[in-house]
Amino acid sequence: MRKESSYAETGCLGHSAGCQDGSLNFPSLTRRDFLRLGSLGITGYSLLPILQPHNVQANAKVQPRGGAEVCIFLFLAGGPSQLDTFDVKEGNWTPQDFDIQTIRQGLRMPVGLLPELSRRTDKFSIVRSLEAWEAEHNRGMYYVQAGRILSPARLREIPSFGSVVAYESLQQRKESDFLPPFISIDMPTQFLIGNGMLSPEAAPMAMFSNAPPPFVLPESQRASFERRARLLKQLKPEEYSRGQLFGNLEQYYQSAYPLLNDPQSARIFNLDPSEKSRYGNSGVGNACAIARNIIEAGAGTKFIFISQPGWDLHADCYAGSADDKSKGQYKVCAQLDAALSSLLDDLEEKTDQDGRRLIDKTFIAAMGEFGRTPGNPTVNKGRDHYRYAGVGLFAGAGVKSKVLGATDEIGGKVVDTGWHKRRSIYPEDIIVTMYSALGIDWTKTITQTPTGRPFEYIESISPKGRMEFTEISPLFS
Template structure:
């Protein structure tokens, strides 16, 4: 006679039946057989059958881990650490801004970052970054690839590397998207390097484009993808026939003209054709958002870029980059050699509004814990204030910030001296930052890609900062 079934056993039996029916076995037949004892699943043996199945095939009974995402907030020109996240109020180098308390006791930010201060428990401030490149072009390449721009290897940007590592193979959505990039300092630092055009980020509204739409006081920044929709009067069927004709022609051309140029061209066009019919294409249409939401992010390129980043993450894009600098008539970005405080106050307002709203909305949608965020530029700025009320290039002791998934927020890692001129505790290099970024996103930074010279190249050469990893 069958023994009584307790609640644990009943749950296990239901789970096992669900698993077996997913393999094509009829559910009604299984339940009938189980109720009659024909399967030999007594109370004493049921859980052992369940445990054996779970041990043999965990993927059949466990939910897959959430898809991971990354966001790089790139600060063109080199932001001043002394007027943002590493204040020196008791020193002459401290400048005009006042320190302000944050949600975390003892942790202070600039007074012009109040919304980020309210979310300081989500931020890990690295105050001990020290690098060796003080030139815009070289510093941009170093921080974005982890390597100085020397030698024959064309290194990929971290945007391309992590996009490749995180994205699903042959997905219809872009692996990575770069919003409003300003690439004039170093074009190669924004590209896929030896990974090839397949892993180049999709660029939206490049700030260095001669056709970039200027901002007005009454409009939202226009962030559009060129030719995302078919021309007027062209049906989907006609568009498909055109695509097939192009593929046929391109195939014949590639056979007689082998080389990277033909491959690059085909990659770009195929990606555009795929995106036109992809569900992710709607993410680029910010007009779908209510004015209240768009206003919360800020109307400029950075704020609207952060909103687009949220929409892209929702659609499953793995890596998104948003640039702040050279916006709304600001010709110098964070490169504040003169008039530092006026410029940084304006930039901080955009940063504070866009970044804080991005984290809030990601959290509300259950995406913040699976999205790792890195804020940085190409270097910091001198603690000493120059005669033009500005701060100059300074890679010796500066700051970056990590947040979101995989990051233990509410802390400052490392320390600079009282005058801000040197790192006195916890010194780290660019490789350590990129390794931490990758690790927090669930990627082993020692994973290698093979360069076109046949050399294995790690995603990041440094060591993760374990103290800020959750």
């Protein structure tokens, strides 16, 4: 039976009032009504909105570090070659113009490839003892985003780490927050893991840096948009627009209006040519600039996923040169160099309304899905997928300037794990570190999932059996 919903009147179903006395006055709602109230997922496969503000059961006592309010995850799609970037190795394959220099004790950088970042090594940490579980793109991309092995049985319900962060942040959303908590830039939608079973507010809003996003309303069009919106509201049936029970698709319109209406949208998502140029005039450059704007706006976004394609250099990886950065390693590195260095500079310089530097509340991680084959290049003059070594870059939110871990002379085997454990660092550890920096208890489990299998934020089972994943604490000390 369709019951009258008093959700709108009593707010959180009257929980905030009248809980203590014996005469609870709950409205009579069925689960279906709940789904209508909060769920935007047409498939009906999502879980229900949070009714109470406390969290699901935690399994162990951990103390998340906190300090970060936003996370930028820069995904180096394709798998960056560790020995040609942050774990640079010199061999008879190395072009001269890589210009490998010793920055400081224990750190060498290919200055020819990454000049700006080489100058800023005090602003970030490098981890060189990463290993991946997967060596294939689809599965690797999945693993990085989900923090667990791809399981077709759970494919629909497992959310990405971005959605978990978004979901955790929903309780703290303010009236003035008009941006979605999870924004993805330049990640092809078919590889982007979404909210799974979590509520649709935690779904990523996918956008692309090379095209003007459709929700940016030029000021010149504002008047006509408002005029149109008035007509639209007029034409919709009365009982419907009273907001009694929101329809599935309708709620997206409701969410889109704030984006369209807020004059800040244009400023956040439009870049002027000088900025694009400073950030390197590339996709990832634009994406980083937009990310900076999003963070500066402080409008509710907690997780920004940026994908930079082009690292999958199976062939001719040393094509091009320092003067011709249109191909090979030179191209992707030049893009990353300009983008990331400008981003770090800007976040350091800008402060929020409380005077806090943006860099101190932003946790930045940059990594790919796996590394590349070490030593000599292949017959195609490239490098293939390789999971036994890899690099990651971390900055912001208290991350110091460390270099953790080391590989052998050809960049193939981890010889120094870089932290207190005797094993290499895996994607799960990085995700733990990120949750920790954001103040999220990563030992949480959601028990009521559509398949009935508990969803652990970080699974204690890895492809190698039971494993304890922890944050990479040396980064912060």
